[in-house]
Amino acid sequence: xxxxxxxxxxxxxxxxxAIRVFARQGFHSTRVSDIxxxxxxxxxxxxHYFKSKDEVLNxxxxxxxxLLLTAIEETDREGASPRAKLEAVAGFIVDSYRxxxxxxxxxxxxxTRAANSFGRTHLxxxxxxxxxxxxxxxxxxxxxxxxxDIDPTFVSMSFYGAIEQLLSGWxxxxxxxxxxxxxxxxxxxxxxxxxxxxxx
Amino acid sequence: xxxxxxxxxxxxxxxxxAIRVFARQGFHSTRVSDIxxxxxxxxxxxxHYFKSKDEVLNxxxxxxxxLLLTAIEETDREGASPRAKLEAVAGFIVDSYRxxxxxxxxxxxxxTRAANSFGRTHLxxxxxxxxxxxxxxxxxxxxxxxxxDIDPTFVSMSFYGAIEQLLSGWxxxxxxxxxxxxxxxxxxxxxxxxxxxxxx
DNA sequence: AAACCGATTGACTGGTCAGTCAGCCAGCGA
DNA sequence: TCGCTGGCTGACTGACCAGTCAATCGGTTT
Numbered sequence: 001x002x003x004x005x006x007x008x009x010x011x012x013x014x015x016x017x018a019i020r021v022f023a024r025q026g027f028h029s030t031r032v033s034d035i036x037x038x039x040x041x042x043x044x045x046x047x048h049y050f051k052s053k054d055e056v057l058n059x060x061x062x063x064x065x066x067l068l069l070t071a072i073e074e075t076d077r078e079g080a081s082p083r084a085k086l087e088a089v090a091g092f093i094v095d096s097y098r099x100x101x102x103x104x105x106x107x108x109x110x111x112t113r114a115a116n117s118f119g120r121t122h123l124x125x126x127x128x129x130x131x132x133x134x135x136x137x138x139x140x141x142x143x144x145x146x147x148x149d150i151d152p153t154f155v156s157m158s159f160y161g162a163i164e165q166l167l168s169g170w171x172x173x174x175x176x177x178x179x180x181x182x183x184x185x186x187x188x189x190x191x192x193x194x195x196x197x198x199x200x
Numbered sequence: 201x202x203x204x205x206x207x208x209x210x211x212x213x214x215x216x217x218a219i220r221v222f223a224r225q226g227f228h229s230t231r232v233s234d235i236x237x238x239x240x241x242x243x244x245x246x247x248h249y250f251k252s253k254d255e256v257l258n259x260x261x262x263x264x265x266x267l268l269l270t271a272i273e274e275t276d277r278e279g280a281s282p283r284a285k286l287e288a289v290a291g292f293i294v295d296s297y298r299x300x301x302x303x304x305x306x307x308x309x310x311x312t313r314a315a316n317s318f319g320r321t322h323l324x325x326x327x328x329x330x331x332x333x334x335x336x337x338x339x340x341x342x343x344x345x346x347x348x349d350i351d352p353t354f355v356s357m358s359f360y361g362a363i364e365q366l367l368s369g370w371x372x373x374x375x376x377x378x379x380x381x382x383x384x385x386x387x388x389x390x391x392x393x394x395x396x397x398x399x400x
Numbered sequence: 401a402a403a404c405c406g407a408t409t410g411a412c413t414g415g416t417c418a419g420t421c422a423g424c425c426a427g428c429g430a
Numbered sequence: 431t432c433g434c435t436g437g438c439t440g441a442c443t444g445a446c447c448a449g450t451c452a453a454t455c456g457g458t459t460t
Contacts, residue, residue: 026316161365162358
């Protein structure tokens with residue numbers, strides 16, 4: 001019987017359509033009617049499932065970002081070497097892009113880098129990622145694996161900023177994006193940061 | 201006599217007002233009337249000096265960015281060590297923020313990181329900065345000062361991304377911003393990148 | 401078969417601005 | 431003194447679009 005199938009279906013359909021349209025046109029220049037058209041659904045239905053256009057983006061961001069936070073915190077708890085932890089974090093972010101470039105484009109361009117609009121709304125969630133990375137670095141310093149004369153917060157921002165800039169480069173086709181490039185990028189960022197961090 | 205003083209005056213007044221208002225409210229949520237009010241000038245005068253609201257931002261960006269490009273290319277031509285060159289580039293960007301935080305906030309938030317709107321328009325100019333940095337790295341590799349197994353483009357993106365993320369942290373008060381922090385940040389980014397880059 | 405109910409539809413409205421334009425005013429040259 | 435020019439003014443308009451809502455549809459319960 002599975003009586004409650006349809007509602008979930010259409011809602012998901014709208015979210016998926018929104019990813020495609022936001023990625024293509026950007027949040028500000030997509031009309032709600034664009035989302036409805038792309039989803040093959042009536043205009044009003046978008047408002048049946050979501051309070052506003054903003055809420056659609058919020059949901060897309062929060063769902064994905066919480067996966068990322070969980071992955072980072074999980075990695076940290078697993079107790080590998082600090083360097084391996086950073087490698088895992090970089091890997092997860094890069095793989096997120098590899099797996100669903102359109103969604104990651106929307107998240108980075110419209111939220112993470114849109115600090116004046118949606119970035120503000122989600123600042124606490126975003127900051128949690130910075131903090132988790134900083135914690136990995138700080139623990140690495142306590143354990144003597146990283147040198148202690150650098151502020152972990154600075155390192156965390158640089159590390160995340162470097163990764164995000166590489167993603168942006170792929171997103172806007174400033175730099176080539178093949179599977180090889182993805183793997184190289186991950187090692188590069190970690191190697192660069194760590195070889196600068198490790199005691200000499 | 202200096203007969204042509206007034207026109208330049210008001211135009212500058214509008215640009216300065218725009219910096220303040222864009223920094224405070226963001227480009228999208230400032231009305232042209234906000235700029236006019238802030239400048240103490242009639243609404244229509246903005247359109248006397250500028251073709252559109254967009255053109256005001258374009259002018260702010262291009263004027264400042266070309267200074268940055270000149271500074272980078274100048275530094276490169278001066279023939280110091282590759283590491284010193286990168287230090288100079290990082291220093292110039294950080295000093296730009298220290299000197300005029302509001303303008304740099306506007307440039308980064310509304311252009312550099314707004315790759316879907318103004319970033320697109322100015323992509324070529326932005327890319328020139330990446331390319332200049334990549335050239336410094338590539339030359340460093342040829343000279344044997346940097347190890348050669350890393351793509352200069354990747355390094356350039358990571359380097360710039362790290363700096364921009366630190367600026368964003370200051371702009372949105374995620375990390376503290378004192379003179380000491382500025383100096384530390386500059387050395388940190390360069391130290392991290394270079395100590396990872398230099399042959400061991 | 402009749403009442404009911406949530407999903408679905410899309411025409412319509414209200415508010416918001418970017419950009420226009422008709423004209424004002426101050427100084428200058430004739 | 432009288433145009434004349436060009437910086438300057440701000441009320442107005444046309445376009446755009448998020449969000450509303452009254453109506454319809456299809457299935458389920460009584």
